[in-house]
Amino acid sequence: MAYGPHTPADRQRMLAALGMRSVDELFADIPAGLRAGALELDPPEPEQALMARLERLAGRNQAGLASFLGAGAYRHFAPPLVDQILLRGEWYTAYTPYQPEVSQGTLQSIYEYESLLAELLGLDVVSASHYDGAAAPAEAALMACRATRRERVLVSRGLHPHYREVLRTYFHGAGLAVEELPLVTDGPSAGTTDLAALERLLGDPDRPVAGVLLAQPSFYGLLEPMAEASRLVHAAGALFVAVVEPVSLGVLAPPGAYGADIAAGEGQALGIAPQYGGPYLGILACTEPLVRQVPGRLVGMTTDLDGRRAYVMTLQAREQHIRREKAASNICTNQTLLALAASVWLAALGPHGLRDVAALGASRAVELERALAAVGAPRLHPGPYLNEFAVRVPEAPRVHRALLERGVLAGLVLEEAVPDEPGVRDALLVCATEVTTSDEIDAFASALGEVLGARTPAAVGSAR
């Protein structure tokens, strides 16, 4: 066995101590009728052959394309020091800090993560982590129902479609109601959440609303009227949940500034590789009065018997291992190592580095917008955005495929990702970050010009 230290003599000694001749005797308790046949799997693979197999598989992916795909997972610069810290076995081969005296590293790192995110979000209570950017808003919505003792939440259709789907799955399970807020269809606010609809849905006295979820920036990259939404939500006695992208908070107003009660989001952008979907980092935070409703682990600062500063998991009476069926959530394993990655990344960049990352992405996005508009792909929505936006492209699925053949991953085909959203046919969602180069933008624009030009010049003209 590849990693086992036992010699045949060791095994013999252990069996002899047990008075047994064969290890099979240790499985005599499994009833004969239930004993399994042998595993029908390949033989063991030596490390060198395994490495060759994995390199072949990794090589079959095309991960190095000029990519403008964001939609919830973003390419960012991660200084090599981040992964070198993560590769220390003391971090990644430890488990939940059940024995705090020999887990102060992990505990302090979680406390620092909570503190760094509290600064970023403008909220005082940050959970030690949740699974991802979809599970965190779902937990936030459940929290809102517990805190208000109401059973209905409203979610903007400007939330990532995966997040809305997960919210539906969780809420169906819990027997609670989710309703979607439509997007404005035209005018200067087109594509943002319809606040008139929000007001209307909040106004039903027979069906009080527990919480309202809006994303900033929205799935379509647009800046939402968070402050106005927050006022409407609070006037109805509901809680306001801001679903945020943490890098954007280097330059955008934090949830605390516009009165959000709960913030949730995907922390992948904070130095975590895309790796086809995870492991990522679910961010969940709230105001101080909601602290006993927050699911998942919390770490606090305390002292040891000698009065030295130390850290410990706290307020555990919320959690499943104490409260069982009355717990705030069933969450146990979380994403501690990814929270560490985020902390190291934030510490390496600092407040100005974070601002630069966000602002440089915004600047690249403007460059991208101009380049695409110049070849006949103007923006779909008029309002302000940070670093992601939708562009109008006729026959978007076909154009997307044609660009892929030219080595450009032209963002997301919206009609495939959100087939139920009116008004996004013939559109691509594209993003730029600080790692997007002018060469990549040029390559995208010239390939798009070529593909659109190959249709008919007239069609290009009308799209413009």
Add this chain to the structure above:
Amino acid sequence: MSASGPRLQPTIFELSKPGRGGGKVPHPPSDALDRIPPEQRREKPPGLPELAEPEVVRHFVNLSQLNHAVDTGFYPLGSCTMKWNPKVNEWAARLPGFAGLHPLAPDSTAQGTLQLLWELEQILLRITGMDAVTLQPAAGAHGELTGILMIRAYHEARGDMARTEVLVPDSAHGTNPATATMAGLRTVSLLHEHDGGVNVEAFRRALGPQTAAIMITNPSTLGIFETEIGELLEAVHEAGALAYMDGANLNAILGRFKPGEAGFDVMHINTHKTFSTPHGGGGPGAGPVAVNDRLAPYLPAPRVLREADGTFRLERPGERPTSIGRMRSFVGSTGVLVRAYAYLRTHGASGLAEITDDAVLAANYLKHRLAESGAFDIPFEGVCKHEFIASASTLKKRTGVRTLDIAKRLLDHGFHAPTVYFPLTVDEAMLIEPTETESLETLDAFADALIAIAREAETEPEIVKTAPHTAPVRRLDEAGAARNPNLRWRPAVGDWTPCPD
């Protein structure tokens, strides 16, 4: 550890100095944010620390040295399977082709990862004896919720709306009842037998047209194989309910027991336990869920599909309307699954069987050594599986030394403590899981340490009661932490400097 031993660290905020660090990313042009409306902008930068690379690295390296970890020593945490985390797995997950792949990359650009995921599913099916699997859940508890929601969907699809109860033995992990609640179902907790096994008669009495499911951990949280599982599963299915197996203890049964063949309808797998993906200080994990044909229609979307031409693709939105929907964003924690795949390929059929044999042999040997010493109560005799219970119940009556004290004293010996006070059904419980990757020398040294501590409890109980003595900190004021929660550092006002431009 450094020559002077691990040192406590100030918070990273206290290391900050205005104007220090920076330069990791280029400055944007000064008009970069001109199009952002002023009311949407942040008024002042967040109070993040300002540090240069050496300070950042030293801080986190010094902090890491305050941790006990599998890489530094024995970690016999029962029900957590703290086995060796192979280094080739870390290399594999970081291959640029895997790590750099966007989760919404078109299928044609993700064939390597899709093939890996599909092959991983096939391997898990052979191990579990099930018919279909989802790799989506992010952790064991997330897998439990997935499984119970599928069971609900199954009953609902049959118009069987009265099934609102989940039967759970009292020795179960807390996630089981918490999961039932999240799935909108009511938990009925059932007493166990004196020998630690499930009480089949109690289950029979509780089963009825209101039962949606039972949740059973097998082997149990006491490390005991449920010998009457066949009868129990029959009774469950007769009552029209379904059977969920909590796969936390899968390390004990690889190649010896296939839950699907035995009649379980659904189970989750903790890749971070059985299949060596690292625990990361509390996560990430991954919790694939395997089901039989009865539940396959309800699996979360998207599934990984293999086409007739041998290519792979993901299900499209809405392609399988019977699905319970999504449990998380994107496909799953693929980076974790790459590690699990590498581990499974490394071991193959014979290696996986050896894992279980060695894990069970080590647990029984350790149990035997403790039983022989008479130092602790061993409440459940006979063979155990991959873990076992010892108890300080008698020792406590005689000396006042509790399991908690023993756990803390073990830290002074350089060992992590076992899981303590779990399961809740055993007084002063220690749940000990050695795993298959610890040498005989380590197992003996650990047994010797426990026996020495029991002796010390008789002769110098104060030393045990005030342990640990050599850890970086002494026991903590946990009550104070809960009474006056301090959950964040508050940087001094003005600790940030305006941006250079």
